[in-house]
Amino acid sequence: MDSFGIYLHIPYCKAKCRYCDFYSAPGARGVPQPYVDALLRELAKNDRRPDTLYFGGGTPALLSPAQAESLILAANPLPGAEITLEANPDTVTRETLHGFRAAGVTRISFGVQSADDTQLRRLGRTHTAAGAAEALRMAREAGFPEICGDIMLALPHYSNAEFDATLELLRQGGCTHISAYLLKIEPGTAFAKFPPDGLPDPDQAADFYLYAVQQLEKAGYRQYEISNFAKPGHEGRHNLLYWNCRDYWGVGPAAHSCLGNVRRFWPDDVQGFIDGSATEQEEGRCNGEDFLLMQLRLNKGLDLDEYAQWGGRFTKLQMDFLRHCVASGYAEFNGNRLRLTPAGMVVQNAILEALI
Structure with a gap:
């Protein structure tokens, strides 16, 4: 059977980061149950069992464990499925992490970004380096077999020392997988309106990236995609569906899909998604150009056959x-x-x- 993944978009956030251009909605009090009900409504239309399930956002850790469990049950993943949930370090507790693990989540992914508290405040992040270390410790205690961490590179006033400290925080925290990517100033973000000073130039940013690749390799994290590194055997199965042009179904406002080589998307409209007035739209067919774009992201590269x-x-x-x-x-x-x-x-x- 061909691989199939489901992506559930949870757009709610406690606060908007200054670099973020993803579609999101205020969610300081958690994820409204009507939104979860709308996801359940759409999942009920699917009869294909996924071997990966990904809660992305936004901040999916704003879900309650009971809400996450109801969505996992509705998705009906295959035995041994990879089930990922993204989290900010300050949106989890010991109780919620144990609850997510008991609900079936196998892979927790933390947006750590930096081990420098001044940098975190500059980015608009609401956690601290110590809070990130504590979240990683609690995730280990909760028994997650896969723990992931994100690092942002080439930040304002960046240095190799900042990268080294962040890598060490994630390594000590037991991360099996690390995503490391360059800061990009996107239109419409707070950083685009008010650019921070001290941004590296393109040559400096390239040097930071090459240094990160080298240091991650030394630490045992093998590069398998342009921004993703893993201990052997711990590569992210869900995102590999994207890069290998396999079937995945995205559900929720701003979510994208590719099924049978046909791309689809949901409009950026939370309320329309909840009340059913916003429906999935067809975007076009995948072709050789798409395959080339995706395959050259991967360390294995493009097979000409x-x-x-x-x-x-x-x-x-x-x-x-x-x-x-x-x-x-x-x-x-x-x-x-x-x-x-x-x-x-x-x-x-x-x-x-x-x-x-």
Whole structure:
């Protein structure tokens, strides 16, 4: 049976981070039950059992364990399914973590971002480094087999020392998986309106990324995607569905899906989702271009035989460009598989522009 994943969008947040452009809604008091009921209404329409289930947001840890359990039961995942729940360190307690674990969550993912409290305040994060360490400790105590942490790179006034401290916090916290990604100033965010001072230039940001890749490898976290690193055997199965162009169904406002190579999305409308007036829209078909974009994010790279099955092929001009990338240290190519090196991933957008 082909792999299938379900993504449940929980848009509620206690506060909006200054860099965040994701669709969200105020949720200091938790997730309203009518929203959970709307998710249950949509899940009842599905008869395909997922082998991954992902609670993303927003801040899914604002769900109560009972709400999470009801959604897991409704999704009816296969035995051994990977069930991920994103959390902010200050939105969990010992009781809720034990409750989420008892409900069936197998993978908890914390948005730690930095071990520097000044930086966290600058970003608009509501937790502290000590709070993050305590959340990781409680997650270990609750018995989660998979504990994940996020690191943001190239932040204002950034240094390798800040990265080292954050990596050590996550490593000591028992993280099996780490996501490390560069800060990007997105339109419409607080940072776009009021840019912070001390932002690294593009060359400095690239150096921070390459340093992070190197240090994560030394710490035993193997890179398997442009921004994702894991202990061997602990790669995120759900996100691999996206990057390998497998079927996934997103439910909730701003959620996206790809089923049978057809992309769909829900409008950014919480109330419309709750009352049923906002319905899922078709966006278009996935094609060889999409496959190329996704596969070159992965450390394993692009298999040209698989690419051909999607209708893709490189022209002589593109092949000449790829040979140039190899000679420059940006890619490795054995005639059938093309993969980007860490240096190539830094300039991935430029490479993709030349190939599409």
